[in-house]
Amino acid sequence: MKEVVIVDGARTAFGRRGGIFRVYTPSDLAGKTIRGLCEKTGILDKGKVDAVFAGCAWGDVDCNNFARYSTLKAGLPYETSSTFIEMQCGSSIACINNAALQLQAGVIDVAIAGGAETHSRTAFKFSTCVTPFREQPPAAARMRLAPVEEDDISMIEIADRMAKKWGVTREECDRFAYDSQMRAKAAIEKGYFKDEILPIEVKYSRKSDPVIVDTDEHPRPNTTLEGLAGMRPVMEGGVTTAGNASGLNDGAAFVLMMTKEKAEELGYRPLARWVGGKDVGVDPKEMGIGPAFSNMSLLNRFGLKVSDMEVIECNEAFAAQNLSVIRQMEAMSGETIDRSRWNPLGGAIAFGHPNGASGGRLCLFTMKELIRRKGRYGLFSACCGGGLGVSTLIENIYE
Numbered sequence: 001m002k003e004v005v006i007v008d009g010a011r012t013a014f015g016r017r018g019g020i021f022r023v024y025t026p027s028d029l030a031g032k033t034i035r036g037l038c039e040k041t042g043i044l045d046k047g048k049v050d051a052v053f054a055g056c057a058w059g060d061v062d063c064n065n066f067a068r069y070s071t072l073k074a075g076l077p078y079e080t081s082s083t084f085i086e087m088q089c090g091s092s093i094a095c096i097n098n099a100a101l102q103l104q105a106g107v108i109d110v111a112i113a114g115g116a117e118t119h120s121r122t123a124f125k126f127s128t129c130v131t132p133f134r135e136q137p138p139a140a141a142r143m144r145l146a147p148v149e150e151d152d153i154s155m156i157e158i159a160d161r162m163a164k165k166w167g168v169t170r171e172e173c174d175r176f177a178y179d180s181q182m183r184a185k186a187a188i189e190k191g192y193f194k195d196e197i198l199p200i201e202v203k204y205s206r207k208s209d210p211v212i213v214d215t216d217e218h219p220r221p222n223t224t225l226e227g228l229a230g231m232r233p234v235m236e237g238g239v240t241t242a243g244n245a246s247g248l249n250d251g252a253a254f255v256l257m258m259t260k261e262k263a264e265e266l267g268y269r270p271l272a273r274w275v276g277g278k279d280v281g282v283d284p285k286e287m288g289i290g291p292a293f294s295n296m297s298l299l300n301r302f303g304l305k306v307s308d309m310e311v312i313e314c315n316e317a318f319a320a321q322n323l324s325v326i327r328q329m330e331a332m333s334g335e336t337i338d339r340s341r342w343n344p345l346g347g348a349i350a351f352g353h354p355n356g357a358s359g360g361r362l363c364l365f366t367m368k369e370l371i372r373r374k375g376r377y378g379l380f381s382a383c384c385g386g387g388l389g390v391s392t393l394i395e396n397i398y399e
Contacts, residue, residue, distance in 0.1 A: 003260035004103045005270035005397065009114070009364045010037040010198050011253035014352045015217045021250035022120040023204060026060045026356060029252035030116035031073025036198040037112060038074070041256050046266045050108035051081040053099040054254075055091025055115030057355035057385075061123035070116070081108075088145075089315055090279070090382040090390035091115045092253065092359030097277030097392055099257050104274075109262045114254030114363075115356030121250075145386040151284040155385070159245070159318035160238035162288050166324035170239040173319035174228040177244035177349045180316060184346025185221040192345065192372075196364050218247050218352035244319035249352030253360025271367045272394040275377075276302060279390040288321030290389020291381035292328035298379070298391045299333075306333045309341060310375025310396075313362040315382035316347035325383075344369055358382060363392065370396040 012029055015021040021029060034052065038044050052074075054067035063069040067084035087094040092115035099111040124140035146152040153161075162168070187193065199214040223243070231241040263270050278298040282290045291314050299306065306312075306329060316322050326337050345365050348358060362380035370378045374396075381391035 001104050002106055004100045004257060004274040005260050005263050006272045006274060006363070006367060006394065007256045007258060007263060007268045007270050008037070008041050009196060009253065009255035009360065009367070010040055011196055011357065011361055011364060012200050012251045013197050013213050013216045014249050014251035014354060016352065017119040017248045017250065019120070019217050019250065020202065020213045021118055023202060024118055024250070025062055025121050026056050026116040026118045026252070027062060027066060027069045027073055029118060029250070030054055030070035032200055033114070033116070033198060033252040033254050034070060034074035034076070034112055037254050037256055043110065043256060047110060047262070049076055049080050049110050049112055051083065051099065051102065051111045052076065053083045053085060053095035053111060053113040055085045055087065055095045055356045055359070056117055057086060057088045057091055058117060058119070058122050061121060087388060087390060088384040088386060089317065089353070089355045089358060090384040090388060091356045093362070093380065093382055093390045093392055094279065096255065096257070096359065096363060097390070100274040100277065103257060103259050110258040112254050112256055114252065114360035116252035117354035117356040118250040119248040119354065146284040153285060155317065156234045156238065156240050158285060158288055159240045159320040160235055162286055162324040163239045163320040165286070166327045168239065168320045168323045172323055173239050173244040174225060176319040176323055177228055178223055178225050180343065180346045180349040181220055181223040183344060184219045184350035187345040188216070188219065192368065196368070216351055218249055219346070219350045239320050240318055244349065246316055246318065246348035246353035249354040251352070251354035251357045253357040253364060255360060255363055269398065271371065271398050273397045275393040275395050277390070277392045279388060282387045282389060284387035287385060287387040288317055288383040289324055289328055290383040290387065291391060292325045292332065292389070294389035294391040295379055295381050296329060296332045298393050302393065304377065306335045306337055309377050309379045310373050311344060311366050311369045311378040312337070312342050313366045313378070313380035314343060315353070315358050315362060316343065316349045317353070317383055319349065321383060366394060371398045
């Protein structure tokens with residue numbers, strides 16, 4: 001089996017729904033990011049990209065095969081294969097893991113993996129088989145994440161349900177959200193993301209001048225604990241508010257992966273080694289707990305402990321969800337998790353959550369922070385609508 005390395009990555013800034021990227025579809029942003037990553041790394045001058053693995057949770061209004069469409073928009077040759085993976089919020093982590101497996105097996109030598117989402121341009125489906133003559137106007141098909149009615153509950157219900165089961169309080173959720181915003185503020189002020197964010201030119205109307213977008217739009221650096229405490233819960237008696245939940249956002253993120261031999265041949269200095277990946281299924285009504293089980297299964301497979309992880313990135317769907325994952329992992333491992341290693345740069349509560357792109361961002365954050373801390377192992381993960389958890393374990397090899 002071949003060793004798999006991650007050479008580098010790139011992402012767009014993350015925008016708010018209806019914000020900086022409102023004119024672009026997911027495949028637009030994916031195409032621009034893939035092309036930008038190729039230019040940044042010079043891969044098309046040194047060699048070729050064998051395959052693109054791209055994820056998107058809500059799909060693209062322009063196409064069904066999101067990965068192929070994005071690959072062609074990026075200007076890659078027709079010969080570049082494209083695989084579309086939909087795993088909701090874990091889509092791009094699943095892309096990274098599946099690309100790695102093909103690289104490890106020697107099926108391909110070079111891959112680009114990641115994903116994109118633009119909630120500003122979400123499309124809905126309409127059935128063409130509606131029974132006529134019922135005086136019923138056309139209506140979009142309901143988007144479901146589970147076929148059983150009792151399992152198909154809202155994400156807010158899931159977060160509040162988890163808070164009750166794992167004993168998470170409203171105060172803890174607000175503190176977690178505040179920490180996410182403050183960590184993001186500190187990292188932005190230190191310039192940590194300048195190298196990974198691709199400047200994207202946006203033209204908002206035919207008559208307007210183009211604008212260069214290179215700054216995350218979602219963080220709220222002026223957040224206060226008092227402000228968070230004053231927000232109403234979405235559901236009566238619940239702990240989840242708009243302030244301690246992730247946003248619905250626009251963005252794209254991809255990484256360049258290859259075999260270690262190919263990286264040496266092309267003269268690259270990789271940032272990380274892909275050690276392994278894991279995905280699991282859980283009760284859809286508690287889908288947010290998925291990363292606890294995929295993380296622990298992955299660590300156990302390689303004989304590692306939670307304390308061996310210098311950086312642990314877990315997508316912040318909701319504060320209650322992340323805190324429940326921490327408690328479940330502590331119960332399973334018998335260790336107390338060092339919170340300074342958990343989402344140390346802030347998470348989706350601060351940066352926002354373009355579902356298909358978030359895993360790519362998590363990968364970038366983990367790799368770069370491992371290098372800054374001179375740590376060895378890092379773990380990134382996400383829960384996925386419908387009851388799934390997906391994780392990736394990487395090793396810092398940057399010297």
